[in-house]
Amino acid sequence: MLGSPYNRTGNQPLTLGILGGGQLAKMLAQSAYQLGLQVAIIEHGASPAGAMTKLEFPGGWSSETDLDEFIKVSDIITLENEFINPEILERIAERRLCFPTSETIALIQDKLIQKQTFNSAGIPTTEFGAINSVEAAIEFGSVHGFPFVLKTRTLGYDGYGNATIRNANDIHAAWSKFTQTEEPRELMAEKFVNxxxxxxxxxxxxxxxxxxxxxxxxxxxxxxxxxxxxxxxxxxxxxxxxxxxxxxxxxxxxxxxxxxxxxxxxxxxxxxxxxxxxxxxxxxxxxxxxxxxxxxxxxxxxxxxxxxxxxxxxxxxxxxxxxxxxxxxxxxxxxxxxxxxxxxxxxxxxxxxxxxxxxxxxxxxxxxxxxxxxxxxxxxxxxxxxxx
Known part of the structure; x- marks a missing residue:
C-alpha cells in the first residue's frame, strides 16, 4: 500500500522525527515541510534544524524524557548520522517505524562488517582485514604492501579515525592513538588504492x-x-x-x-x-x-x-x-x-x-x-x- 503524508485519523499531517539537528537534518526538514509534513528534531543542544520547529528536544537521545517525548510525537523516524547507539534505534523501533532500520545500521556502523557484507554480495571493494594486534598490522603490510590505511571500525568520518601507514615504523604510533584511550576502538586495515x-x-x-x-x-x-x-x-x-x-x-x-x-x-x-x-x-x-x-x-x-x-x-x-x-x-x-x-x-x-x-x-x-x-x-x- 502506498504511504500518505497524512494520518488516517483526523486527517492531520504526519510528523517526521529526525535523529540529529545539523545541516543534513535542516535540509531534510525543509523538504518535509515542502511535502506538508510536520517535523520533530532531537539533538544534544540547540541546533540549526531544531530552530525550524516547535517540536525540538534539545536533551538529545541520552535524555530518557526527551527521547520518550520525541518518539511519542513522531509518526515515522529517520536519522541524519549513523553513529547513534544501536540500542537507541532498537528502542525506537519497538514503538515507531524507523528508517533506515536498526538492522541496516548494524551492517554499516562497523566498517569491517560493512565491507564483509558487500564482499558477500559480490560487490568490488578495497582489500581489507581485521586488525587485532600490532603484529596483525605488520602482517597486513607484508602481504598487501605499504602504504595501507589503518582505521577505526566505528565512528570515523572526514578523516577522523584514519591513519596512513607508510612503513612498519608508523604502526606503533597509530596503534597507540586508536587503542590506548579512554574509549579504545577495534581496528581494520585497507589496502591503499592508487x-x-x-x-x-x-x-x-x-x-x-x-x-x-x-x-x-x-x-x-x-x-x-x-x-x-x-x-x-x-x-x-x-x-x-x-x-x-x-x-x-x-x-x-x-x-x-x-x-x-x-x-x-x-x-x-x-x-x-x-x-x-x-x-x-x-x-x-x-x-x-x-x-x-x-x-x-x-x-x-x-x-x-x-x-x-x-x-x-x-x-x-x-x-x-x-x-x-x-x-x-x-x-x-x-x-x-x-x-x-x-x-x-x-x-x-x-x-x-x-x-x-x-x-x-x-x-x-x-x-x-x-x-x-x-x-x-x-x-x-x-x-x-x-x-x-
Missing part, C-alpha cells in the same frame, strides 16, 4: 523496493574533507553506468530504506571499488537541490514515508557544489555575503551554525552551467567572496 578519481552516487529506496539512482559525481577531497563535487563526473558514460549499478547493489545488499551515499574509487585500470556507504543524505548530494528534478532530501523523505520517488535526473548539463569551511574560530556569520550573491547562477546555502571553527562545514554553494568548467567558475567565484 585511484585517479573519487566518485559518489546517491541512491534512494523506499519500503516497496522502488529506487531512484542519481548521476555519478566526482568528489575532490582536501585533508579528507570533500571540497568540491562535479556533476556528472567527467568520465566515460560506461563507467558512470557501472558506478550507478554498483551503488544500487550496495543499497540492496543492506536492504536500505531512505537515501544513501556510496563513495567509490576509480582506479587507473578502469576498476570501480567501493570505499564506504553512508545511510543518510550525503555531502556529495547537496547539488541535487538545484540540479535535479527531485533532491536527495525530498527523496529521502518520500522513501521513509513509502511515497513514490521523484526523478533523480539532472535539469542542467552540469553542476558544481563547493563546501564552505570555517577558516577561523568565531561566530557563524560570514563576511561579504552580498559579494557572494553577485554570481547569478550560484545558490548560497548557509547552515545557521552558532559558531565557526577551522574546517567546520558552515554552508555550501551550488552553481549550474552548460559545462562543468562554467559551473565551477561560478561556484568558486561565489565561494571566494565569503570570509568566515
Amino acid at each position: 585511484f585517479t578519481k573519487e566518485l559518489a552516487v546517491m541512491v534512494a529506496r523506499n519500503r516497496r523496493g522502488e529506487t531512484a539512482v542519481y548521476p555519478c559525481v566526482e568528489t575532490i577531497q582536501e585533508n579528507h574533507i570533500c571540497r568540491v563535487v562535479i556533476a556528472p563526473a567527467q568520465i566515460d558514460p560506461a563507467l558512470q553506468h557501472l558506478a550507478k549499478e554498483i551503488a544500487l547493489a550496495c543499497v540492496e545488499a543492506i536492504n536500505g530504506v531512505g537515501v544513501f551515499g556510496v563513495e567509490m574509487f576509480l582506479t587507473a585500470d578502469g576498476k570501480i571499488l567501493v570505499n564506504e556507504i553512508a545511510p543518510r543524505p550525503h555531502n556529495s548530494g547537496h547539488y541535487t537541490i538545484e540540479a535535479c528534478h527531485t533532491s536527495q532530501y525530498e527523496n529521502a523523505v518520500r522513501a521513509v514515508c513509502n511515497l513514490p520517488l521523484g526523478s533523480p535526473d539532472m535539469i542542467a548539463p552540469a553542476a558544481v557544489m563547493v563546501n564552505l569551511l570555517g577558516e577561523r574560530s568565531g561566530d557563524g556569520i560570514p563576511d561579504s555575503v552580498v559579494d557572494s550573491l553577485k554570481f547569478p547562477t550560484a545558490s548560497l546555502h548557509l547552515y545557521g551554525k552558532s559558531g565557526s571553527r577551522k574546517g567546520r562545514k558552515m554552508g555550501h554553494i551550488t552553481a549550474l552551467g552548460k559545462t562543468a568548467d562554467e559551473a565551477l567558475e561560478s561556484a568558486i567565484g561565489s565561494a571566494r567572496a565569503l570570509i568566515w
Whole structure:
C-alpha cells in the first residue's frame, strides 16, 4: 500500500522525527515541510534544524524524557548520522517505524562488517582485514604492501579515525592513538588504492523496493574533507553506468530504506571499488537541490514515508557544489555575503551554525552551467567572496 503524508485519523499531517539537528537534518526538514509534513528534531543542544520547529528536544537521545517525548510525537523516524547507539534505534523501533532500520545500521556502523557484507554480495571493494594486534598490522603490510590505511571500525568520518601507514615504523604510533584511550576502538586495515578519481552516487529506496539512482559525481577531497563535487563526473558514460549499478547493489545488499551515499574509487585500470556507504543524505548530494528534478532530501523523505520517488535526473548539463569551511574560530556569520550573491547562477546555502571553527562545514554553494568548467567558475567565484 502506498504511504500518505497524512494520518488516517483526523486527517492531520504526519510528523517526521529526525535523529540529529545539523545541516543534513535542516535540509531534510525543509523538504518535509515542502511535502506538508510536520517535523520533530532531537539533538544534544540547540541546533540549526531544531530552530525550524516547535517540536525540538534539545536533551538529545541520552535524555530518557526527551527521547520518550520525541518518539511519542513522531509518526515515522529517520536519522541524519549513523553513529547513534544501536540500542537507541532498537528502542525506537519497538514503538515507531524507523528508517533506515536498526538492522541496516548494524551492517554499516562497523566498517569491517560493512565491507564483509558487500564482499558477500559480490560487490568490488578495497582489500581489507581485521586488525587485532600490532603484529596483525605488520602482517597486513607484508602481504598487501605499504602504504595501507589503518582505521577505526566505528565512528570515523572526514578523516577522523584514519591513519596512513607508510612503513612498519608508523604502526606503533597509530596503534597507540586508536587503542590506548579512554574509549579504545577495534581496528581494520585497507589496502591503499592508487585511484585517479573519487566518485559518489546517491541512491534512494523506499519500503516497496522502488529506487531512484542519481548521476555519478566526482568528489575532490582536501585533508579528507570533500571540497568540491562535479556533476556528472567527467568520465566515460560506461563507467558512470557501472558506478550507478554498483551503488544500487550496495543499497540492496543492506536492504536500505531512505537515501544513501556510496563513495567509490576509480582506479587507473578502469576498476570501480567501493570505499564506504553512508545511510543518510550525503555531502556529495547537496547539488541535487538545484540540479535535479527531485533532491536527495525530498527523496529521502518520500522513501521513509513509502511515497513514490521523484526523478533523480539532472535539469542542467552540469553542476558544481563547493563546501564552505570555517577558516577561523568565531561566530557563524560570514563576511561579504552580498559579494557572494553577485554570481547569478550560484545558490548560497548557509547552515545557521552558532559558531565557526577551522574546517567546520558552515554552508555550501551550488552553481549550474552548460559545462562543468562554467559551473565551477561560478561556484568558486561565489565561494571566494565569503570570509568566515
